[in-house]
Amino acid sequence: MNPKDQISAARLWAAYSYPYLASALFALRVVPDEKVDQIAGDEYFRVYINYDSASDWPVDVLGVELIHQVGHLLRGHASRAREIELRTSDLYRWVDAMDAELNDDLLDGHALPKGSASPEELGLPESLFGEEYFYRGTTRTATQRDCGSSAHGNPRPWDQPPPRQRKDGVTAEEKELIRQRVASDALAHHRNHGSTPAGMLRWANSLLTPQVDWRSELGAKLRQGIAEITGAVDYSYQRPNRRQSVASRVILPNLRAPAPEVSIVLDTSASMNEELLADALSEIDGLLSTGGVRFESVRVFTCDSEAGFPQKVRKASDIQLIGGGGTDLSQGILAAVQTRPSPDLLLVVTDGGTLWPESPPRRTRTVAVLVGEDPPNTPDWLERIVVKESVNRNRDWAAK
Numbered sequence: 351m352n353p354k355d356q357i358s359a360a361r362l363w364a365a366y367s368y369p370y371l372a373s374a375l376f377a378l379r380v381v382p383d384e385k386v387d388q389i390a391g392d393e394y395f396r397v398y399i400n401y402d403s404a405s406d407w408p409v410d411v412l413g414v415e416l417i418h419q420v421g422h423l424l425r426g427h428a429s430r431a432r433e434i435e436l437r438t439s440d441l442y443r444w445v446d447a448m449d450a451e452l453n454d455d456l457l458d459g460h461a462l463p464k465g466s467a468s469p470e471e472l473g474l475p476e477s478l479f480g481e482e483y484f485y486r487g488t489t490r491t492a493t494q495r496d497c498g499s500s501a502h503g504n505p506r507p508w509d510q511p512p513p514r515q516r517k518d519g520v521t522a523e524e525k526e527l528i529r530q531r532v533a534s535d536a537l538a539h540h541r542n543h544g545s546t547p548a549g550m551l552r553w554a555n556s557l558l559t560p561q562v563d564w565r566s567e568l569g570a571k572l573r574q575g576i577a578e579i580t581g582a583v584d585y586s587y588q589r590p591n592r593r594q595s596v597a598s599r600v601i602l603p604n605l606r607a608p609a610p611e612v613s614i615v616l617d618t619s620a621s622m623n624e625e626l627l628a629d630a631l632s633e634i635d636g637l638l639s640t641g642g643v644r645f646e647s648v649r650v651f652t653c654d655s656e657a658g659f660p661q662k663v664r665k666a667s668d669i670q671l672i673g674g675g676g677t678d679l680s681q682g683i684l685a686a687v688q689t690r691p692s693p694d695l696l697l698v699v700t701d702g703g704t705l706w707p708e709s710p711p712r713r714t715r716t717v718a719v720l721v722g723e724d725p726p727n728t729p730d731w732l733e734r735i736v737v738k739e740s741v742n743r744n745r746d747w748a749a750k
Protein backbone atom coordinates (compact mmCIF):
# COMPACT_ATOMS: atom_id res chain seq x y z
CA MET A 351 0.00 0.00 0.00
CA ASN A 352 1.39 3.42 -0.79
CA PRO A 353 1.61 5.83 2.17
CA LYS A 354 -1.42 7.89 1.13
CA ASP A 355 -3.68 4.86 0.85
CA GLN A 356 -2.33 3.56 4.10
CA ILE A 357 -3.26 6.80 5.86
CA SER A 358 -6.74 6.82 4.29
CA ALA A 359 -7.27 3.26 5.46
CA ALA A 360 -6.04 4.13 8.97
CA ARG A 361 -8.34 7.14 9.13
CA LEU A 362 -11.33 5.04 8.06
CA TRP A 363 -10.47 2.35 10.58
CA ALA A 364 -10.25 5.00 13.30
CA ALA A 365 -13.54 6.68 12.33
CA TYR A 366 -15.26 3.32 12.17
CA SER A 367 -13.98 2.28 15.62
CA TYR A 368 -14.53 5.72 17.23
CA PRO A 369 -17.41 7.25 15.25
CA TYR A 370 -17.75 10.27 17.55
CA LEU A 371 -14.20 11.33 16.62
CA ALA A 372 -14.95 11.37 12.89
CA SER A 373 -15.19 15.15 12.44
CA ALA A 374 -11.80 15.59 14.09
CA LEU A 375 -10.17 12.69 12.26
CA PHE A 376 -11.25 14.00 8.87
CA ALA A 377 -10.02 17.49 9.75
CA LEU A 378 -6.45 16.20 10.16
CA ARG A 379 -4.02 17.29 7.42
CA VAL A 380 -1.23 14.79 6.85
CA VAL A 381 2.19 16.27 6.05
CA PRO A 382 5.04 13.93 5.04
CA ASP A 383 8.29 15.02 6.72
CA GLU A 384 11.58 13.22 7.12
CA LYS A 385 12.69 15.27 10.11
CA VAL A 386 10.03 13.62 12.26
CA ASP A 387 11.08 10.52 14.08
CA GLN A 388 7.86 8.71 13.21
CA ILE A 389 4.73 10.73 13.76
CA ALA A 390 3.95 14.04 15.52
CA GLY A 391 1.25 16.68 15.47
CA ASP A 392 0.98 20.46 15.76
CA GLU A 393 -1.79 22.66 17.11
CA TYR A 394 -3.37 23.21 13.69
CA PHE A 395 -4.51 19.63 13.14
CA ARG A 396 -1.45 18.82 11.03
CA VAL A 397 0.10 15.40 11.48
CA TYR A 398 3.70 15.08 10.32
CA ILE A 399 4.59 11.55 9.31
CA ASN A 400 7.93 10.13 8.34
CA TYR A 401 6.82 7.76 5.58
CA ASP A 402 10.10 5.84 5.72
CA SER A 403 9.77 4.74 9.30
CA ALA A 404 5.97 4.45 9.39
CA SER A 405 5.52 2.60 6.10
CA ASP A 406 5.34 -0.86 7.63
CA TRP A 407 2.81 0.03 10.32
CA PRO A 408 -0.41 -1.95 10.26
CA VAL A 409 -3.56 0.09 9.64
CA ASP A 410 -4.79 -0.19 13.24
CA VAL A 411 -1.43 0.98 14.66
CA LEU A 412 -1.47 4.06 12.45
CA GLY A 413 -5.18 4.51 13.22
CA VAL A 414 -4.50 4.58 16.96
CA GLU A 415 -1.80 7.22 16.36
CA LEU A 416 -4.31 9.41 14.52
CA ILE A 417 -6.81 8.99 17.37
CA HIS A 418 -4.05 9.86 19.79
CA GLN A 419 -3.18 13.09 17.95
CA VAL A 420 -6.85 14.04 17.83
CA GLY A 421 -6.94 13.47 21.60
CA HIS A 422 -4.12 15.96 22.24
CA LEU A 423 -5.91 18.54 20.08
CA LEU A 424 -9.39 18.10 21.50
CA ARG A 425 -8.22 18.17 25.11
CA GLY A 426 -6.18 21.32 24.53
CA HIS A 427 -2.98 19.81 25.92
CA ALA A 428 -0.82 22.53 24.36
CA SER A 429 -2.75 25.37 25.95
CA ARG A 430 -2.88 23.48 29.26
CA ALA A 431 0.94 23.29 29.13
CA ARG A 432 1.10 27.05 28.59
CA GLU A 433 -1.30 27.57 31.45
CA ILE A 434 1.10 25.98 33.92
CA GLU A 435 4.11 27.55 32.16
CA LEU A 436 5.61 24.17 31.47
CA ARG A 437 9.40 24.15 31.56
CA THR A 438 11.24 22.61 28.63
CA SER A 439 12.99 20.25 31.04
CA ASP A 440 9.59 18.82 32.02
CA LEU A 441 8.43 18.32 28.46
CA TYR A 442 8.71 14.53 28.25
CA ARG A 443 7.14 14.11 31.67
CA TRP A 444 4.26 16.29 30.49
CA VAL A 445 3.79 14.22 27.31
CA ASP A 446 3.70 11.05 29.42
CA ALA A 447 1.06 12.56 31.69
CA MET A 448 -1.12 13.71 28.79
CA ASP A 449 -0.67 10.35 27.07
CA ALA A 450 -1.83 8.59 30.22
CA GLU A 451 -4.95 10.76 30.19
CA LEU A 452 -5.64 9.81 26.57
CA ASN A 453 -4.76 6.14 26.82
CA ASP A 454 -7.63 5.67 29.27
CA ASP A 455 -10.01 6.25 26.41
CA LEU A 456 -8.84 3.60 23.97
CA LEU A 457 -11.25 0.75 23.51
CA ASP A 458 -10.34 -2.66 24.88
CA GLY A 459 -8.20 -4.61 22.49
CA HIS A 460 -6.61 -1.54 20.88
CA ALA A 461 -2.86 -1.32 21.51
CA LEU A 462 -1.52 1.88 23.07
CA PRO A 463 0.52 4.11 20.73
CA LYS A 464 4.13 2.96 20.62
CA GLY A 465 6.09 3.96 23.69
CA SER A 466 3.28 6.01 25.20
CA ALA A 467 2.74 5.98 28.96
CA SER A 468 -0.17 4.30 30.69
CA PRO A 469 -1.58 5.39 34.07
CA GLU A 470 -0.18 2.18 35.53
CA GLU A 471 3.36 3.01 34.40
CA LEU A 472 3.08 6.35 36.18
CA GLY A 473 1.96 4.52 39.30
CA LEU A 474 -1.55 5.99 39.39
CA PRO A 475 -5.09 4.75 38.78
CA GLU A 476 -6.95 5.32 35.53
CA SER A 477 -9.37 8.14 34.74
CA LEU A 478 -7.39 10.99 36.28
CA PHE A 479 -6.71 14.34 34.62
CA GLY A 480 -3.38 14.74 32.85
CA GLU A 481 -2.28 17.30 35.43
CA GLU A 482 -2.72 14.74 38.19
CA TYR A 483 -0.48 12.32 36.33
CA PHE A 484 2.01 15.14 35.82
CA TYR A 485 2.19 16.31 39.44
CA ARG A 486 1.72 13.01 41.21
CA GLY A 487 2.97 10.39 38.77
CA THR A 488 6.36 8.70 38.80
CA THR A 489 8.83 9.66 36.08
CA ARG A 490 9.56 7.21 33.30
CA THR A 491 13.24 7.12 32.45
CA ALA A 492 13.64 4.23 30.02
CA THR A 493 11.27 5.55 27.35
CA GLN A 494 10.58 9.03 26.04
CA ARG A 495 7.94 10.02 23.58
CA ASP A 496 7.45 13.36 21.87
CA CYS A 497 4.02 13.62 20.28
CA GLY A 498 4.76 17.08 18.92
CA SER A 499 3.61 20.60 19.73
CA SER A 500 0.01 19.33 19.68
CA ALA A 501 0.81 17.83 23.08
CA HIS A 502 2.87 20.60 24.70
CA GLY A 503 2.84 23.74 22.53
CA ASN A 504 6.64 23.82 22.24
CA PRO A 505 7.49 24.36 18.54
CA ARG A 506 9.27 21.44 16.85
CA PRO A 507 11.76 21.75 13.96
CA TRP A 508 9.28 20.24 11.49
CA ASP A 509 6.34 22.48 12.44
CA GLN A 510 5.12 24.58 9.54
CA PRO A 511 4.08 28.19 10.13
CA PRO A 512 0.46 28.78 11.23
CA PRO A 513 -1.92 28.15 8.34
CA ARG A 514 -3.09 31.02 6.13
CA GLN A 515 -5.58 29.01 4.16
CA ARG A 516 -7.98 26.29 5.22
CA LYS A 517 -6.24 23.64 3.21
CA ASP A 518 -3.03 24.21 5.17
CA GLY A 519 -4.45 23.58 8.59
CA VAL A 520 -7.21 24.30 11.05
CA THR A 521 -7.66 27.79 12.50
CA ALA A 522 -8.51 28.47 16.13
CA GLU A 523 -12.14 29.19 15.28
CA GLU A 524 -12.55 26.05 13.25
CA LYS A 525 -10.83 24.07 16.01
CA GLU A 526 -13.47 25.22 18.48
CA LEU A 527 -16.24 24.11 16.11
CA ILE A 528 -14.64 20.69 15.72
CA ARG A 529 -14.35 20.32 19.49
CA GLN A 530 -18.02 21.23 19.99
CA ARG A 531 -19.03 18.82 17.26
CA VAL A 532 -17.02 15.92 18.66
CA ALA A 533 -18.33 16.62 22.17
CA SER A 534 -21.96 16.49 21.07
CA ASP A 535 -21.28 13.40 18.93
CA ALA A 536 -19.66 11.70 21.93
CA LEU A 537 -22.72 12.39 24.08
CA ALA A 538 -25.09 11.24 21.34
CA HIS A 539 -23.03 8.09 20.85
CA HIS A 540 -23.29 7.41 24.55
CA ARG A 541 -27.06 7.90 24.54
CA ASN A 542 -27.48 5.51 21.62
CA HIS A 543 -24.85 2.91 22.37
CA GLY A 544 -23.69 3.57 25.92
CA SER A 545 -20.10 2.90 24.97
CA THR A 546 -18.30 6.27 25.01
CA PRO A 547 -15.29 5.91 27.32
CA ALA A 548 -15.68 7.64 30.69
CA GLY A 549 -12.89 10.20 30.25
CA MET A 550 -14.20 11.21 26.85
CA LEU A 551 -17.68 11.58 28.26
CA ARG A 552 -16.43 13.74 31.10
CA TRP A 553 -14.57 15.94 28.64
CA ALA A 554 -17.63 16.26 26.38
CA ASN A 555 -19.91 17.10 29.30
CA SER A 556 -17.60 19.74 30.65
CA LEU A 557 -17.22 21.32 27.23
CA LEU A 558 -20.94 21.48 26.50
CA THR A 559 -22.23 22.31 29.96
CA PRO A 560 -21.05 25.79 30.76
CA GLN A 561 -19.87 25.56 34.33
CA VAL A 562 -20.34 28.41 36.68
CA ASP A 563 -17.78 27.98 39.37
CA TRP A 564 -19.70 26.88 42.46
CA ARG A 565 -17.53 29.11 44.65
CA SER A 566 -18.76 32.29 43.02
CA GLU A 567 -22.33 30.98 42.98
CA LEU A 568 -22.19 30.08 46.66
CA GLY A 569 -20.57 33.42 47.43
CA ALA A 570 -23.32 35.31 45.61
CA LYS A 571 -26.09 33.38 47.42
CA LEU A 572 -24.58 33.88 50.85
CA ARG A 573 -23.80 37.56 50.34
CA GLN A 574 -27.32 38.12 49.06
CA GLY A 575 -28.80 36.21 52.00
CA ILE A 576 -26.74 38.08 54.58
CA ALA A 577 -27.40 41.46 52.94
CA GLU A 578 -31.12 40.85 52.91
CA ILE A 579 -31.11 40.00 56.58
CA THR A 580 -28.74 42.68 57.84
CA GLY A 581 -30.29 45.19 55.45
CA ALA A 582 -33.69 44.58 56.96
CA VAL A 583 -33.12 47.37 59.40
CA ASP A 584 -35.40 46.79 62.23
CA TYR A 585 -36.85 49.20 64.75
CA SER A 586 -36.33 46.95 67.63
CA TYR A 587 -37.99 47.27 70.99
CA GLN A 588 -35.66 44.75 72.55
CA ARG A 589 -33.12 47.25 73.83
CA PRO A 590 -34.71 50.40 75.20
CA ASN A 591 -33.56 53.64 73.68
CA ARG A 592 -31.26 55.62 75.97
CA ARG A 593 -33.59 58.59 75.76
CA GLN A 594 -36.08 56.33 77.46
CA SER A 595 -35.46 57.95 80.79
CA VAL A 596 -36.49 61.39 79.59
CA ALA A 597 -39.47 60.22 77.65
CA SER A 598 -42.32 59.37 79.83
CA ARG A 599 -44.14 56.10 79.42
CA VAL A 600 -43.81 55.55 75.75
CA ILE A 601 -41.20 52.93 74.84
CA LEU A 602 -39.08 54.28 72.01
CA PRO A 603 -37.79 51.81 69.47
CA ASN A 604 -34.04 51.40 68.92
CA LEU A 605 -32.68 51.24 65.42
CA ARG A 606 -30.47 48.22 64.87
CA ALA A 607 -29.26 45.97 62.10
CA PRO A 608 -29.60 42.43 63.36
CA ALA A 609 -26.66 40.07 62.91
CA PRO A 610 -28.01 37.20 60.89
CA GLU A 611 -28.42 33.90 62.62
CA VAL A 612 -26.88 31.25 60.41
CA SER A 613 -27.16 27.52 60.94
CA ILE A 614 -25.77 24.61 58.98
CA VAL A 615 -27.24 21.16 58.67
CA LEU A 616 -24.50 18.80 57.65
CA ASP A 617 -25.21 15.45 56.06
CA THR A 618 -22.89 12.97 57.73
CA SER A 619 -24.35 9.85 56.16
CA ALA A 620 -21.88 7.36 54.74
CA SER A 621 -22.24 8.38 51.10
CA MET A 622 -20.67 11.85 51.32
CA ASN A 623 -17.60 12.72 49.26
CA GLU A 624 -15.29 13.90 52.05
CA GLU A 625 -12.93 15.93 49.92
CA LEU A 626 -15.70 18.00 48.36
CA LEU A 627 -17.40 18.28 51.75
CA ALA A 628 -14.22 19.75 53.23
CA ASP A 629 -13.95 22.14 50.25
CA ALA A 630 -17.53 23.27 50.69
CA LEU A 631 -17.17 23.82 54.44
CA SER A 632 -13.98 25.81 54.22
CA GLU A 633 -15.54 27.92 51.50
CA ILE A 634 -18.63 28.54 53.63
CA ASP A 635 -16.38 29.41 56.57
CA GLY A 636 -14.49 31.99 54.51
CA LEU A 637 -17.61 33.45 52.92
CA LEU A 638 -19.44 33.86 56.19
CA SER A 639 -16.53 35.65 57.82
CA THR A 640 -16.20 38.08 54.92
CA GLY A 641 -19.96 38.60 55.20
CA GLY A 642 -19.49 39.64 58.83
CA VAL A 643 -20.70 36.39 60.36
CA ARG A 644 -18.22 34.72 62.66
CA PHE A 645 -18.17 30.98 62.28
CA GLU A 646 -18.20 30.72 66.08
CA SER A 647 -21.73 32.02 66.09
CA VAL A 648 -22.93 29.49 63.54
CA ARG A 649 -24.74 26.45 64.85
CA VAL A 650 -23.88 23.24 63.06
CA PHE A 651 -26.19 20.25 63.20
CA THR A 652 -24.76 17.00 61.94
CA CYS A 653 -27.44 14.69 60.69
CA ASP A 654 -27.73 11.23 59.21
CA SER A 655 -31.07 9.63 60.03
CA GLU A 656 -31.20 11.66 63.25
CA ALA A 657 -30.06 15.16 64.12
CA GLY A 658 -27.04 15.58 66.37
CA PHE A 659 -26.67 18.24 69.06
CA PRO A 660 -25.88 21.73 67.76
CA GLN A 661 -22.14 22.37 67.70
CA LYS A 662 -20.50 25.75 67.92
CA VAL A 663 -17.01 25.68 66.50
CA ARG A 664 -14.33 28.27 65.76
CA LYS A 665 -13.71 27.05 62.24
CA ALA A 666 -15.15 24.56 59.80
CA SER A 667 -12.41 21.99 60.34
CA ASP A 668 -13.34 21.73 64.04
CA ILE A 669 -16.72 20.22 63.28
CA GLN A 670 -17.04 16.73 64.63
CA LEU A 671 -18.50 14.59 61.91
CA ILE A 672 -20.75 12.23 63.81
CA GLY A 673 -22.95 9.93 61.83
CA GLY A 674 -22.52 7.45 59.05
CA GLY A 675 -25.97 5.92 58.83
CA GLY A 676 -28.86 6.50 56.43
CA THR A 677 -30.12 9.94 55.60
CA ASP A 678 -33.12 11.97 56.68
CA LEU A 679 -32.12 15.60 56.73
CA SER A 680 -35.64 16.79 57.46
CA GLN A 681 -34.78 15.80 61.08
CA GLY A 682 -31.76 18.10 61.04
CA ILE A 683 -33.70 20.93 59.43
CA LEU A 684 -36.44 20.56 62.05
CA ALA A 685 -33.88 20.62 64.87
CA ALA A 686 -32.21 23.71 63.39
CA VAL A 687 -35.37 25.78 62.96
CA GLN A 688 -36.72 24.78 66.38
CA THR A 689 -33.60 25.96 68.18
CA ARG A 690 -33.93 29.53 69.48
CA PRO A 691 -33.12 32.02 68.14
CA SER A 692 -34.28 30.43 64.92
CA PRO A 693 -31.89 30.84 61.98
CA ASP A 694 -32.39 33.50 59.31
CA LEU A 695 -30.26 31.52 56.92
CA LEU A 696 -29.96 27.75 56.88
CA LEU A 697 -27.37 25.97 54.75
CA VAL A 698 -27.97 22.27 54.20
CA VAL A 699 -24.78 20.60 53.01
CA THR A 700 -25.55 17.19 51.52
CA ASP A 701 -25.11 14.90 48.53
CA GLY A 702 -28.87 15.14 48.05
CA GLY A 703 -29.73 11.50 48.77
CA THR A 704 -32.20 12.38 51.52
CA LEU A 705 -35.80 13.05 52.44
CA TRP A 706 -36.77 16.73 52.51
CA PRO A 707 -39.53 18.50 54.42
CA GLU A 708 -42.58 19.02 52.19
CA SER A 709 -42.78 22.73 52.83
CA PRO A 710 -40.13 25.35 53.53
CA PRO A 711 -39.37 26.35 57.10
CA ARG A 712 -41.15 29.60 57.96
CA ARG A 713 -38.94 32.68 58.25
CA THR A 714 -35.77 30.79 57.37
CA ARG A 715 -34.12 31.14 54.01
CA THR A 716 -32.87 27.67 53.16
CA VAL A 717 -30.13 26.87 50.68
CA ALA A 718 -29.08 23.34 49.74
CA VAL A 719 -25.35 23.06 49.10
CA LEU A 720 -25.24 19.86 47.07
CA VAL A 721 -21.90 18.10 47.08
CA GLY A 722 -21.12 15.79 44.16
CA GLU A 723 -21.17 15.55 40.39
CA ASP A 724 -24.79 14.81 39.63
CA PRO A 725 -27.04 15.40 42.64
CA PRO A 726 -30.72 14.37 42.58
CA ASN A 727 -33.61 16.81 42.31
CA THR A 728 -34.57 18.91 45.29
CA PRO A 729 -37.97 20.39 46.23
CA ASP A 730 -38.96 23.56 44.37
CA TRP A 731 -38.96 25.68 47.51
CA LEU A 732 -35.29 24.98 48.13
CA GLU A 733 -32.52 27.12 46.61
CA ARG A 734 -29.66 24.93 45.41
CA ILE A 735 -25.98 25.18 44.58
CA VAL A 736 -24.04 22.23 43.22
CA VAL A 737 -20.51 21.87 44.56
CA LYS A 738 -18.49 19.71 42.23
CA GLU A 739 -14.95 19.26 41.15
CA SER A 740 -13.82 22.68 40.08
CA VAL A 741 -12.93 23.33 36.46
CA ASN A 742 -9.90 25.12 37.82
CA ARG A 743 -8.53 22.09 39.63
CA ASN A 744 -5.56 22.13 37.25
CA ARG A 745 -4.44 25.42 38.72
CA ASP A 746 -4.90 24.15 42.25
CA TRP A 747 -2.49 21.34 41.51
CA ALA A 748 -0.05 23.69 39.85
CA ALA A 749 0.08 25.76 43.01
CA LYS A 750 0.96 22.78 45.20
Ligand SMILES: [Zn+2]
Nearest residue numbers: 418449497501
Ligand atom coordinates in the same frame (compact mmCIF):
# COMPACT_ATOMS: atom_id res chain seq x y z
ZN1 LIG B 1 0.84 11.77 22.92
